[in-house]
Structure formats: structure tokens, C-alpha cells
Amino acid sequence: MRAEPTILHVDLDAFFAAVEQRDKPSLRGKPVVVGGVGGRGVVATASYEARAFGVHSAMPTAEARRRCPNAAFLAGRFGAYRETSRAVMELLRGISPLVEPLSLDEAFVDLAAADLPDHSVATVSALGRELRVRMQEVTGGLTASVGIGTSKFIAKIASELDKPDGLVVIAPGMERDVLRPMQVTVIPGVGPATAEHLRRIGVHTVAELEEISLEELIRVVGKAHGRNLYELARAHDDRPVVPEREAKSISVEDTYDTDHVDRRLLVALVDRQASKVTDRLRKARLSGRTVTLKVRLHDFSTHTRSATLPGPTDDTRTVARVARTLLSELDTSGGVRLLGVGVSALADWIQDDLFADSEEPAGEPVDEETTSTLATLGRRRAWLPGLDVIHDEHGEGWVWGSGRGVVTVRFETAASPTGRVLSFAADDPALHVVAPPPEE
DNA sequence: TCTGGGGTCCTAGGACCC
């Protein structure tokens, strides 16, 4: 918490819906719902006219249609949202170089790095008023709610106090007075599960939360979360405004209108997602070591399976192969409603010669001498899933996982498209590396 | 009312290494 109100939070009002109303005058003043329009879609943003009918974010679109049949239901135009967001972030960077976007429609701005005569309540309030005017100019008429306070937490609370189209400055020293009567759910990180845990120990408001000891909180909600709540209940928050955050994972997922059972279809869908994910990796000049497959079954149970490669990859075939194999570990016979493929443990873009310094170049056949050397290296050998092809008495297969002295090989034949998965000790003399996998 | 898509962070257990 700072001595002066130097953190600003901006939140564009009903952003996606507002962009639609801006671009299509016939929608102005009418209920607009942006989100999934398919059978299993949910609402991303509802205009204030639609909210009057009880429509809100995360509500199934089917329910929103029931509550507000006359609303315009739109799938969304993310290009337009990104473009408008870019203009907003540009405007904010004109105020201070320290701008931390939280999403397309939200950001923190560190006013301590802004060019201001002082940081009095009067000065930052004037800046807030000016910002809201310019916001409308650069967005073509969109409104925003602005909050200013002595920390991220307080600035965010402030922006929520007078929505839409509001400006609230919480003066230094007033933080706890503002907070105490509020529900604990205003604290970021307190969702339905935590709220229920707290309710069970008789805590509903921040004032009640303040009464709970650190030990008790940790017992109820866990260590990290407990400490966090303990501090936030007292308005203690020293998180800095961080302008550039590095991505930690990239993923793609799709929910289907009907559950899928056909294995061949599931494999094809996973392949397509692997292709999308690796396209995005390459565009971002990133690569990653861990491939995760996400499957949501007919009963909404969600399962993930992941495998970590010895080195980072952005290769579509490699990611697809690993994802396919992970899929084969799950029982999908009851039907699949969602599939997802993600890559994490990201590294900066690897050069074309990534493997030039490693023990054997990728894509090159490994000669007999290297093969026997690899065998004697045992667990030290870095097998490359998807790249090393093995043959033994079972025929030919490709490596899809390795670690702890064991290489797992998948044999796939026309007769058995799902393949057989076998594990070998890395120093098993029956294993021979013969060639890289065929191009697809 | 049957529940999106893109993320982040945390927890807990097991393997492995020193």
C-alpha cells in the first residue's frame, strides 16, 4: 500500500457489447449479448440493456435467450475488440509507461511514473476525469469505469464502486473503512469455493474476515491463499504494476455441440488443435516442452494428461503425436464434449540449429556406432519423443516419452491405429534407433 | 439453467538426486 493514490484501474463497460453497439447503430439502446451462440455457448458480455433482464457473463446462452428473447445474440468480432483495446492501451501509455493490461478491456496504470505535479487526490481525480473524456474519443464513444487508490486491490475495488461510466478515488487512509462492510467476494481470489469455506466459519464480510487469525485462515483455505486473504483483508497489497508479462502456456480448446465418440474423429480433432497451437507458438516465436491434452467427458468431468519432452518444440507433428498418445490413455467411450491441446514450459524461440550442439542432430539417421553409444548411456540419454524411431522384435515404433531410465515406445500399424505402447529400459540392447519418423 | 475459451497460480504426491 502506498502513501499516495498512484494506482489507477480502468475497466471498459460491457466492452464486447459496447463495441457492437458502436459499430451498428441499430443495436444502440437495445439488449445485446455477445458470446457462444451454439447449443453449449455461454455469455461473454451482456449490454446493460440485457442485464436488466437478468442476463450476465458466464450464463448459458440458452438461459439468456429465455430471459431476453429479443436481444441480439452475436458471436463476437475479436479483431474489432483487439483493435479498440490497442487504442485504449496506447492512450494509457501516454499517461504512464507503466501499463499492465489484464485483458482486452482492463488495465492497471502506475501514476507514480506519470508526469504529474503531485499525487494529491485532487490531481489524480482531475487526471481520471480527463482520461474518461479521452477514452470516449479514442474508442468512438465507449465508456469506462476508473478507480484510483493506493494499491492494485484498492484501485480495482474503486473502479467497481460506480459502474458503469464512473470515477472513484479512494483517499489514503480510507481503504479499510471502504472495505470492511463489503462482502468477502469482492476480494480477488475469493470465488464460490473459498466463499463457501469462509461462510462455514461464519465469515461473510471483510470486517469478519479481519477477525480471523492467520493460522485459522491457512487451515481453512491453504497456505498461499490464507496469507493472501489475511493481508488483503487489511488492505495490505504491495504488488507492483508489471507492464510486460511473459506467456507461460498456449492452448486451444473446443466444446462440441454434441458429444463425440468416434476415435478416428477425436484423433483428427486433436491433430487440428495441435496444428493451431503450434501455429500460434511459431507466430509468438516460442516453443515448449510440455504437451497437455484436456478432455471433458459427457458427464462434465475434466481430465488432463501431459508429457514433457526433453527439449522444446514448436513442431506440429511432434505435438500431435504426443497429444494423440495422451488421448489413447483416456477412456472416451462415454462421449467427449471438449478437447484441448496446450503447450507449456515455454522457451524463447529456438533457432533452426537447436539440435546442432546436442548429441545427435534431429532428422538425421543415427548410425550404428551412435546407437550403441546411446544404449550404454542408459538413463542419461535424452530421447526425443516423436523424433527417435525404434525397432525391435515388435516392429517399428516411435518414442513418445522417456525419463527415469525408461523409454516408452509406441508401435502403430495399419491394423492397429491406436497402437501398442511398450516401455523399455533405456539401455535395453533390443532397442535400435533406426531413422527419424516419416514426413507427413 | 446444464455449464466457453484463454489463461494463471496453488497443492500434493512421487521420483530422483545429493
Place this chain on the structure above:
DNA sequence: TCTGGGGTCCTAGGACCC
């Protein structure tokens, strides 16, 4: 032959946010 503690990596799941 048995016992150990800490650190790190990996995996699966869950809570949460916009």
C-alpha cells in the same frame, strides 16, 4: 543394511479471473 532430509522436476486436479 537401513535411514534421512532438502531441493527439484513432473503430473493431475482444482480454484479462480476476464
